[in-house]
Amino acid sequence: MDSGDLKIEWARQYMPVLGTIADRFRKDKPFEGMTIGMALHVEAKTANLVKTLAAGGAQVFITGCNPLSTQDDVAQALDRVDGVTCYAKRGCSVDEYYSAMDAVLDAKPDITIDDGMDLIHRMHTSRRDVLTKIIGGCEETTTGIHRLRAMAEEGKLEFPVIAVNDTPMKRFFDNVHGTGESALTAIMATTNNLIAGKWLVVAGFGYCGRGIARKASGLGAKVIVTEVDPRRALEAYMEGYHVMPMNKAAEIGDIFITTTGNKDIINEQHFKLLKDGAILSNAGHFNVEIDGAWLNKNAEQIIERDGIQSYLINGRTIHLLAEGRLVNLAVPKGMGHPIEVMDLSFALQALGTRFIAEHHTELKPGVHAVPDSIDREVASIKLASLGLGIDTLSADQEHYMCSWDVGT
Numbered sequence: 001m002d003s004g005d006l007k008i009e010w011a012r013q014y015m016p017v018l019g020t021i022a023d024r025f026r027k028d029k030p031f032e033g034m035t036i037g038m039a040l041h042v043e044a045k046t047a048n049l050v051k052t053l054a055a056g057g058a059q060v061f062i063t064g065c066n067p068l069s070t071q072d073d074v075a076q077a078l079d080r081v082d083g084v085t086c087y088a089k090r091g092c093s094v095d096e097y098y099s100a101m102d103a104v105l106d107a108k109p110d111i112t113i114d115d116g117m118d119l120i121h122r123m124h125t126s127r128r129d130v131l132t133k134i135i136g137g138c139e140e141t142t143t144g145i146h147r148l149r150a151m152a153e154e155g156k157l158e159f160p161v162i163a164v165n166d167t168p169m170k171r172f173f174d175n176v177h178g179t180g181e182s183a184l185t186a187i188m189a190t191t192n193n194l195i196a197g198k199w200l201v202v203a204g205f206g207y208c209g210r211g212i213a214r215k216a217s218g219l220g221a222k223v224i225v226t227e228v229d230p231r232r233a234l235e236a237y238m239e240g241y242h243v244m245p246m247n248k249a250a251e252i253g254d255i256f257i258t259t260t261g262n263k264d265i266i267n268e269q270h271f272k273l274l275k276d277g278a279i280l281s282n283a284g285h286f287n288v289e290i291d292g293a294w295l296n297k298n299a300e301q302i303i304e305r306d307g308i309q310s311y312l313i314n315g316r317t318i319h320l321l322a323e324g325r326l327v328n329l330a331v332p333k334g335m336g337h338p339i340e341v342m343d344l345s346f347a348l349q350a351l352g353t354r355f356i357a358e359h360h361t362e363l364k365p366g367v368h369a370v371p372d373s374i375d376r377e378v379a380s381i382k383l384a385s386l387g388l389g390i391d392t393l394s395a396d397q398e399h400y401m402c403s404w405d406v407g408t
């Protein structure tokens with residue numbers, strides 16, 4: 001076994017939920033004769049999802065969903081698996097990124113699994129030839145679903161897509177704990193800087209932002225939150241974090257992490273306010289949350305090493321990690337979310353894909369929620385794997401909870 005195989009095997013042993021589902025798929029073969037096209041971060045946890053789908057009888061074609069997040073040894077190991085073809089390559093150009101997507105689409109998938117919607121976008125724009133065969137898809141992340149909902153609003157989404165991100169068993173764990181731990185781990189492993197005592201600025205107090213804030217606070221950071229939603233800002237304030245606009249936070253912050261899914265969160269107006277040596281990173285979506293293009297254009301000097309770009313501007317240095325792409329996945333030492341968290345997200349992807357395979361004729365084109373039964377099933381399998389028991393409602397309690405006629 002080479003390093004890729006060893007990484008995949010390491011992750012497998014800590015993915016009991018996906019393992020349970022793989023056993024079922026091996027028996028039931030829900031994807032017999034089907035082709036599944038995927039664009040995800042190609043690393044060891046994802047490889048276990050791919051092998052689970054292949055165990056269910058699918059021919060799987062996969063590429064990356066971020067030019068910097070592929071682990072090449074895992075991609076090569078995946079490509080050796082029967083029924084799997086992997087086109088992902090770390091550090092590919094944007095053109096190569098989309099050519100690899102086209103290679104996946106050349107396989108004419110019946111079902112797609114996407115993360116950020118670049119694949120589904122491509123299918124509806126330059127690769128409309130594949131729309132005749134597709135029966136449905138799943139989308140992994142918040143911004144991917146924002147884009148899909150916008151598309152569906154305009155009546156442009158031509159097949160049913162399951163919004164995996166929006167179910168509790170995904171975002172309460174992946175977005176909160178996964179991003180919380182993996183973003184800070186990647187920043188510490190890349191910079192070797194101390195978190196304790198530092199002013200750490202989190203832009204966006206959504207699921208990801210609150211996870212990062214909580215973990216950073218646990219490490220001793222002084223956490224500042226910036227927001228545009230007054231309710232989320234108040235939540236942050238009540239949880240003991242400092243709340244202020246970015247143009248104030250820019251003067252104080254030592255380490256910045258954007259988690260908004262939006263653009264221009266840290267830009268020219270903020271760069272000039274930053275302290276010398278400030279560290280900027282993004283754990284949200286695309287590399288537009290921090291205006292790296294302005295830094296590349298206006299720096300007097302740029303020094304690059306190990307996922308850190310250091311920009312010398314007007315006598316001060318600003319450091320940007322991973323070219324402003326997802327810091328938890330795109331820095332060389334980025335390993336993405338912890339295995340146990342991706343076990344839950346990918347169990348949802350596996351069961352969501354099976355739901356599409358078996359119920360697509362009942363689903364209209366558009367964005368569909370993960371069936372609550374699937375969400376609960378993933379939670380139950382996980383609880384069982386931890387040896388945890390919970391109580392069940394009695395018939396009387398069920399009635400009481402659903403009734404209106406029982407008063408004081």
Ligand SMILES: NC(=O)c1ccc[n+]([C@@H]2O[C@H](COP(=O)([O-])OP(=O)(O)OC[C@H]3O[C@@H](n4cnc5c(N)ncnc54)[C@H](O)[C@@H]3O)[C@@H](O)[C@H]2O)c1
Pocket residue numbers: 141142143144171174175179203204205206207208209226227228229232259260261262265283284285286326327328
């Ligand atoms: N790095 C990862 O592995 C990872 C994991 C999950 C999700 N994500 C991505 O992270 C982003 C956030 O996901 P989420 O589930 O937390 O979403 P969310 O919608 O719960 O939170 C986003 C927050 O950002 C705030 N926001 C928007 N524009 C802002 C601005 N200009 N300034 C300050 N705050 C602003 C919103 O008010 C909201 O509270 C999405 O793009 C999602 O795709 C990344």
Ligand SMILES: N[C@@H](CCSC[C@H]1O[C@@H](n2cnc3c(=O)[nH]cnc32)[C@H](O)[C@@H]1O)C(=O)O
Pocket residue numbers: 040041043045046065066115116140141142165174178182284285286287326329335336337338342345
């Ligand atoms: N393609 C976009 C999409 C954002 S990725 C955000 C998603 O990555 C997922 N993710 C985080 N860590 C891992 C991992 O280690 N393996 C696979 N997916 C991951 C997570 O579920 C989250 O919803 C981009 O790269 O900018």
